[in-house]
Amino acid sequence: MSKIAVITGADRGLGFALCKGFLAKGWQVFAGQFMPEWPDLASLAQVHPEKLHIIPLDVSSNQSVKTAAQEVGRIADHVDLIVNNAGIISSKEDLDIREQLDYDDMHRIYDVNALGSLRVVEAFLPLMDKSSLKRLCFVSSEAGSIGACQRKAWYGYCMSKAALNMAVKITFNRLRPEGYTFRIYHPGWMRTYMSGTKNFEADMEPEEAASYAIAYFLSGTEDSDQKAPDEDHLVLTDYSGHQWPW
Numbered sequence: 001m002s003k004i005a006v007i008t009g010a011d012r013g014l015g016f017a018l019c020k021g022f023l024a025k026g027w028q029v030f031a032g033q034f035m036p037e038w039p040d041l042a043s044l045a046q047v048h049p050e051k052l053h054i055i056p057l058d059v060s061s062n063q064s065v066k067t068a069a070q071e072v073g074r075i076a077d078h079v080d081l082i083v084n085n086a087g088i089i090s091s092k093e094d095l096d097i098r099e100q101l102d103y104d105d106m107h108r109i110y111d112v113n114a115l116g117s118l119r120v121v122e123a124f125l126p127l128m129d130k131s132s133l134k135r136l137c138f139v140s141s142e143a144g145s146i147g148a149c150q151r152k153a154w155y156g157y158c159m160s161k162a163a164l165n166m167a168v169k170i171t172f173n174r175l176r177p178e179g180y181t182f183r184i185y186h187p188g189w190m191r192t193y194m195s196g197t198k199n200f201e202a203d204m205e206p207e208e209a210a211s212y213a214i215a216y217f218l219s220g221t222e223d224s225d226q227k228a229p230d231e232d233h234l235v236l237t238d239y240s241g242h243q244w245p246w
Contacts, residue, residue: 002027002028002076003026003027003028003080003081003133003223004027004028004029004030004076004078004079004080004081004131005022005027005028005029005030005079005080005081005082005083006029006030006032006055006072006079006081006082006083006120006124007019007022007029007030007031007032007082007083007085008032008057008059008082008083008084008085008086008116008117008120009032009034009059009085009086009087010031010032010033010041010085011033011034011035011038011040011041012035012038012040012206013206014085014139014187014206014209014210014213015031015032015083015085015086016031016040016041016044016206017205017206017207017209017210018083018085018210018213018214019031019041019044019052020044020207020210021207021210021211021213021214022214023044023048023051023052025214025218025223026051027051027223028051028052028053028076029048029051029052029053030053030055030072030075030076030079031052031053031054031055032055032056032057032059032068032086033054033055033056033057034056034057034058034059034086036056041054042054053072053075055068055071055072056068057086059084059086059112059115059116059117059119059120060108060111060112060115060116062119065116065119065120065123066123068123069123069124069126069127072124072127073126073127076127077127077130078127078128078130078131079124079127079128079130079131080128080131080132080133080134080135081131081133081135081136081137081217081218082120082121082124082128082135082136082137083137083138083139083213083217084116084117084120084121084136084137084138084139085139086112086116086117087112087113087116087139088108088109088112088113089109089156089157090102090105090106090108090109090156090157092105092156093153093154093155093156093157094153094154095153095155096152096153101155105156106155106156106159106160108156109156109157109160110156110159110160110163112160113157113160113161113163113164114160114161114163114164114167117138117164117167117168118167118171121136121171128180129178133181133221134175134178134179134180134181135180135181135182135183135217135218136168136171136175136180136181136182136183137182137183137184137185137217138164138168138182138183138184138185139185139187139213140161140164140165140168140184140185140186140236141157141161141186142186142238142244143157143158143161144158144160144161144162144163144164144165144236145162145165145236145244145245145246146162146245146246147244147245147246148244148245165184165236165246168182168184168234169234172234176231176232181220181228181231182231182234183216183217183219183237184234184235184236184237185213185216185217185236185237185238185239186236186237186238186239186244187209187212187213187238187239188204188209188212188238188239209239212239213239216237216239
């Protein structure tokens with residue numbers, strides 16, 4: 001039976017690199033596309049026409065997520081693994097409490113970064129229920145760690161990632177007894193386009209970050225050399241294996 005992954009935010013950056021990495025391991029990949037004008041996914045689909053399926057997906061839209069799940073279900077009879085990767089930041093993140101905060105902008109970030117993953121998991125559960133792996137993966141951030149926080153701004157992004165972490169914990173409590181396994185991951189500082197243009201000051205290229213992520217996401221399976229962590233203990237882990245405080 002073919003191994004099937006759904007990856008959100010797959011247009012570029014880490015999401016696109018994850019698509020390439022899973023395809024290289026022989027997986028069938030459904031790539032959530034938010035920016036059809038960005039050409040990389042279409043080019044990759046030409047290389048892997050039988051394995052890569054591009055699915056329009058806006059994780060901030062209930063209808064878009066439901067339609068995406070229906071489209072995947074039309075092609076595949078199950079989903080083994082979901083990577084909830086879609087996320088955004090804002091040019092207004094540097095505003096602090098003594099400035100005029102943009103609450104509409106923070107709502108937008110929260111809707112994507114925190115609620116987006118919930119929409120995806122909920123919509124895809126009927127397909128995930130048919131898998132023997134049932135692996136749910138979430139790209140979070142050290143920015144969501146309350147215990148490690150030293151920032152004096154970045155309200156929208158940090159609060160959205162903290163909320164994501166709580167959402168994963170609640171979902172873990174509900175679905176772990178049904179055999180679901182979870183990976184919640186801080187990928188490090190990457191040279192991506194989250195700010196609109198590529199950040200060349202960051203530590204690593206998305207392809208390098210993806211290699212660490214895939215090894216962890218697939219830990220405990222034949223596609224990874226990493227042993228499975230304690231599946232009954234949810235942790236926020238980074239690319240070096242360091243565990244972050246909640």
